[in-house]
Amino acid sequence: MTFKPVHINRPFGRWVGLALVATALAHLAAPPAAWSGPASGASRQAVVAVNGMSCPFCAYGVKKHLSALPGAKSVQVELAEGEAIVEFVPEAKVTDEQIQKAVRAAGFTPGKIEWK
């Protein structure tokens, strides 16, 4: 019984190696478990329930505190729905905890956060 030596195509092997390194780097650079939002995609949008917000004069503080989050592009408050829609730049690294803290700083109680 003879064994044929296995020859690895050199260019192919280089690509496999690069892929492995890239995968490892990607894992190292991956956001921690607390990071939220879609895994990929150009748009990151968080729909935040703001409990207690029930008049126009209260919405201003919610907008300002959510707008101050890192990477926040725009904030739209839907008073009747009791929620704020925050749009982030794609590379924004914001956590649910940061969003909840912003809502609390505005004087209200954060509810469910949905990422779209």
Add this chain to the structure above:
Amino acid sequence: MKVSSLSGRYALLCPSVLLGLFLHGNALAGPITFDTALPVASREGVLRGQYVLVRATGDPTPLGRSITVQAAPAALAYGVTPRLALFGIVPYFDKSLKMNTPSGRIERSASGIGDLLFLGRYTAYALDRSGSTIRLAPFAGVKLPTGRDDVSDGLGRLPRPLQPGSGSWDGLGGVVFTWQTLGWEFDADAGYRKNTAADGFRFGDQAFTDASFQYRVWPRRLGAGVPAYVFAVAESNLFLQGRDRVGGVPDPDSGGTRWIVGLGLQYVTERLVIEGIYQVPAVQQLNGNAVETDHSLSVGVRWKFSFLSS
């Protein structure tokens, strides 16, 4: 007529009505004539300006006394934390008294910056749900004698209640309750004001309780975003004031009970509130020959700003 007696007869009118109108008033959305428990976001401020006109001509004596007080209080609220808000309120007064004398009808008046009031309010309880909030917040404050209390005219030093300032350091404390929904808001407070003596004169202590109901009359249905509101407002202010003391002696013509009711309107946007209320006394049980209030009018604007950059 002795000055001490004269001063006593206006003591109830000037401090209680005016202080009740705005000196424990607020800068937030909510009631027009007193505080609310609604939050001030941290690092956020609210500036409020008001114009208040009070007329009192109900004099039971032949003196025919007529009092007009115009005030322009300015208030600033700041959110130190989401639960702790600080308030500073300083009024500008223009007070005038007309009365009959043997030599004809005379007028005495004074104007100037009044006493500065600092208040702190802490949200002790908050129950937030979607589209509604219930809050309870105790508050306490101190009034500094920043206004002049030695204004004189040709007849001598003006009676203390006609002075822009009281000359005394006074304390104020109470608790305010708010229940707000998307369609209406109810606020109520109760408190006590402890006055101290200055130059041998002390305004009577004051207990107060207020209530306000605001109902959204426009828009009838909430649309998308943050629509502006128009609230119809009904308010009630009850004051019980003790007798003033002049040289340690109670003035029989001071103190009493006054219950004021009013109707108003508020236009509320995200950053701006424009409002007005007209008030009349429902009950006035005043001691001695104090002048009864006819009515009062208050109009104002509130503007919200933030120290956050976004």
